[in-house]
Amino acid sequence: MLSAPSQLLMRSADTFAQGKWLLVNPTDSHVTQQLNNPEIKVFHQYFDIYQQSCAVGHSEQHKFAAAYPCDEKFDGAVIYMPKSKDQAKMLIANVAACLNKNASLLLVGENKGGVKSAAKFLDSVSTQVNKIDSARHCALFAAQLDKPVKAFDLTKWQSEITINAGGLRYEICSLPGVFNHGSLDIGTAILLDNLPDIKKGRLLDFGCGAGVIGCYLGLKSPESEVVMSDVSALAVHCAKESAKINNLNVKVIASDGLMDVQGKFSAVYTNPPFHTGIVTDYSVTENFITQLKQYLAPGGTLTLVANKFLRYSELLEQKFNSVSSIAQTTKFTLYQCARIK
Structure with a gap:
């Protein structure tokens, strides 16, 4: 219909x-x-x-x-x-x-x-x-x-914003229509400010938006292979431009969820979407969590930040043997997940 x-x-x-x-x-x-x-x-x-x-x-x-x-x-x-x-x-x-x-x-x-x-x-x-x-x-x-x-x-519609988070200061490209255009959203700031040691290897920024998390990973772990994915062409464009601004050699791909992502990762990081247009939609993140097993390498971890009202903990506990809350505010929870079942 x-x-x-x-x-x-x-x-x-x-x-x-x-x-x-x-x-x-x-x-x-x-x-x-x-x-x-x-x-x-x-x-x-x-x-x-x-x-x-x-x-x-x-x-x-x-x-x-x-x-x-x-x-x-x-x-x-x-x-x-x-x-x-x-x-x-x-x-x-x-x-x-x-x-x-x-x-x-x-x-x-x-x-x-x-x-x-x-x-x-x-x-x-x-x-x-x-x-x-x-x-x-x-x-x-x-x-x-x-x-x-x-x-x-x-390019006349693009803007560059300065990110101060997780002990780093760097620039990001932004466009209208990209998540939290023109500023750093609170959830991503919480994720970056509370990240455990970044693993080396292949790292995935899922639902990358303008590339805030992916560029942080690339700057903090230059020896790692960073992949950023998003469903939005505007986000893919901005993430590529953000990588150029920071002289990073990263891979940015358009993907419907994980469908177009290839290979396995030692760690996955995400501030996942919960809207499709103006409609609240949890399915993208729920499918992402459900399908993640085939994308995590042995010993691979997931770091996910979400609004507290999004009850992802039960689903995460179904898929991982270890799920811990490593940071919380009145509105957000940062989860660290390991040992996928």
Whole structure:
């Protein structure tokens, strides 16, 4: 079954039946086929939906990237409202630069996801923005490009932030839409400030975001092989840039959970996600913990920080013989897990 925003979009399916359209961050893998226009291209910033969409068919229609290249021009585009409003602004700037003059630019999303207030961001490219449909607690807004559009440069949206944690000071690249954009989140700070001795060997930063933990590992243990993984193209881009800033030779990969991670690790570190878009979703972390056995080398350990309300301790104790809380605050617990069953 299609998501509510996609169902709303399908009510205007005739709009997308002809011409070159760009679909941005759809929340479903089948919506492209249902719109039934072979000239539709799809821009994905999330690797899970990208892989699922390619598996459905016509993989040549789909592109996974932090930014869409502006060398191809479209007659119209639809952006699915992201969780971050700053990411929405960046997407509008990127996508508008990919459109023909007077093209249509649409924004669809759930009301609770902020689509109504985000519609005003279309004012940057259009003198008139209209709500053209609403249903299923979602809204669809449309604008016609009639204002000058600047060339898009992703680096203009990047910022560098200074991390002071765990006895180190270093720089990290950040972009709108990446976890805790522009600052160090409390959970990751607790993890870095309370890390036990870092093991040597292959080290994994799972759900790496901008690369805060992975770069710390690389700086603290330069002889180790550090791998960082994330589902987000924006995070993968930032983690790679963060590694360059710190002159680190690390591997950064896009992965749906652990699906695209290869090999075994002497230690895994994570401040795992518990949201998919605006929806609370524990499945990514639960699947990660369940599948970790095949990725840990003998004697391998897991260091995980989580909000206290996320009751991961029972699941960790099912999978590890040793689970200890090595740091706690009123909001977070840092777990150290060893001897996987």
